Amino acid sequence: MMMTLYDLAGQNDALRFSPYCWRVKMALAHKGLTVDCKPWRFIEKDQIAFSNQKKVPVLVDGDQVINDSWTILNYLDTAYSDKPPLFIDEVAKQSAYNLKLWVEKTVQVPLFKILIMDIFNCIHEKDKDWFRTSREQRLGMTLESFSDSSDEAIQAFRELLEPIRKTFEWQP
Ligand SMILES: N[C@@H](CCC(=O)N[C@@H](CS)C(=O)NCC(=O)O)C(=O)O
Incomplete structure (x- = not known):
């Protein structure tokens, strides 16, 4: 099934x-x-x-x-251990977990700042009130005050990705 x-x-x-x-x-x-x-x-x-x-x-x-x-x-x-593994061993799994944490704690926050109004504009109409209320409560400010999609914010975000860019240079 x-x-x-x-x-x-x-x-x-x-x-x-x-x-x-x-x-x-x-x-x-x-x-x-x-x-x-x-x-x-x-x-x-x-x-x-x-x-x-x-x-x-x-x-x-x-x-x-x-x-x-x-x-x-x-x-x-x-x-599904008969299918290609996601983690070939414990070391690979720990490394993936570390990457997951870096993305969630370090990458997603500035990305969310850049994208928040785009997200708000793309979500379903029926989600809008919920999204605004829950996120503004969590952020302690309006979506508009939190949002920053300036060139400076985007440039800083690009720089933040440098370690992963470097990794991909030698790790296909
Ligand atoms: N740690 C969870 C996070 C899941 C998560 O935050 N999902 C969001 C969508 S991106 C969600 O369902 N949010 C609903 C809510 O906040 O009530 C995971 O890795 O699956």
């Missing part, structure tokens, strides 16, 4: 923009596994209530329900 992935979508069904959902989709593609990616919007908490939490990605594989992208990757490597 095909797996189902609850995947964050924007106003347009085809616009999927969750970095955590992409992480899972790329892992599935790497392993050659097919999945039905169901579009999900922020306020549709009832649709994923069976996972006992409120965020995507949620992967349903037969009777298995798994949430949290990193937990899903580990599930896939264990459940």
Whole structure:
């Protein structure tokens, strides 16, 4: 039976923009596994209530329900060990975990500052109030005050990516 992935979508069904959902989709593609990616919007908490939490990605594989992208990757490597591995050994796994943390803690925050108004403009109409209220509460300011897509912010973001650029120079 095909797996189902609850995947964050924007106003347009085809616009999927969750970095955590992409992480899972790329892992599935790497392993050659097919999945039905169901579009999900922020306020549709009832649709994923069976996972006992409120965020995507949620992967349903037969009777298995798994949430949290990193937990899903580990599930896939264990459940589908006959397919190409995501982590060839423990050292590779620790290195990937370190990269995940760097991206989440260091890369995503300035990226979110640059993109926040684009995100707001692309999300589904029914998500807009929820997004504004929850994010403004979390940020302690309006989306507009938090937003910074100036040339300086973009340049600083490019510089932040330098370590990963250098890595890719020798690590295809
Ligand atoms: N640590 C989680 C983060 C998941 C996450 O934050 N997902 C966002 C979409 S990008 C979400 O569903 N947010 C809904 C909410 O904040 O209520 C993972 O890696 O899967």
